[in-house]
Amino acid sequence: MNAPLPLIDATDRVAFVTGAAGGIGGACVAQLLAAGASVVATGRREVEIADHPKLLKLSLQVTDEAQVQAAIAMTKDRFGAIDYVIHMAGMVGKGRLDQMDLKDWHTVVDTNLTSAFLLLKHAYPLLRKPGGAVVLCGSSNGTNGGSYLSGAAYASSKAALNNLTRYCAKEWAPDGIRVNMISPGPVDTPMLDRLSSEQHTALKAGLPLGRYATADECAAATLFLCSSHAASMTGTNTNISSGLVLDR
Template sequence: MATLFDATERVLLLTGANGGIGRTIVEHHLEAGGSVAGLDFFATPPPPSRPDLEWIACDVTDESMIAQAVAATLARFGRIDAVVHAAGAVGQGPLVEVAKADWDRLIAVNLTSAFLIAKHVQPHLAATRGALVFLSSTNGRNGGSHLSGPAYAAAKAGVLNLNRYLAKEWAPLGVRVNAVAPGPVRTPMLDRLGDDGIAALARSMPTGALTEPEEIAAAVAFLLSPHARSMTGTVLNPSGGLVLD
């Protein structure tokens, strides 16, 4: 995988690190010479740790666990230069079929977690004049559909406005805040659709293809890099044409 910038001595804290997009971002940052603290539930075992990689079990909806994960990152690496919030979960079905408990869970996983991670990394990113990238979705821009459900769409829209808010609030601190809002990405999150459903989804894309995780990792790397030093409050749109800016 080609790297967009030299990440030597740069420490990335990443939520959702064991997901399809998350693991690709981890690999990209390590390949660029950086170190990574990867946070996740780890429902499946993470790959082996190495000197430049720390896996941290964390429920991103639990503020005390977020605080502990940030402290563990600082204890291991001494600094935080970049944060990527890629943790997320999808729902499904029309609104009238969504239980309140499922609504609450999806808002917590997708939106409240973004607030929590931002709250606890802010002073450390200010110390390094670092950058934060949120993973949102086209669902947060075009209203989504029953494939991911109303809570997911509402939460991902909230992430986009949190991105804009923090970009303004943190600019005087020298911290940039941006977002990436992908369309369907070829990861295990789509497995719930089955092979026929995934194929139909790909055919429905204006480009005729799903986005690959490597494309999202490259977009994130660009936003974290010096090449994007004038960009804050931006939403990148690797959506395969589902959203036209």
């Protein structure tokens, strides 16, 4: 793979990234390092990104409040402050609502939504004021209702993230902290490995552009939202769905 082209100059900036062992989170880490940022790359499993002098890799289960607090404390020890919080950890559910267990509902909602609350709550004291930027990760499912392919808890939690974004955008604007969200449609990452080839064909056929987004495209939109190019953007939801979501 070619080295990513820097979209922004993030020298002297500190980014805290969740889901860094995953497709989009990993692409965010690579692009942030290329842009000169110091990066705290957190993952539930080991983050397989080559060591770098500006990279701190941490194990983090985003649903565990004590682990979130510990990761933020380690970030404070190492870097002193956070400029960008980039929350890409997430999981899908599956199946019809009438066949879904309460335990599975809670697992998906906790992973996608409650994790964002925990992260924002504990990162806030360390976020640079003014200048901090947060990017949460929604989904086209949060706008169009989703389907049994990802399940009701996924669609509901991603829709709720949209309003959490707007809530924090308003609450934190006086601090000079911006809060935005990206909402991808299907992205070519391990998250889609669960689908059969027939399901891939049907999914692509429903995309006006006829292609999945890439993790790099999602990361580039995320870096843009963090950057000074987006200094007047807060409470927004960037649609990266290959035309799947158009009428709102």
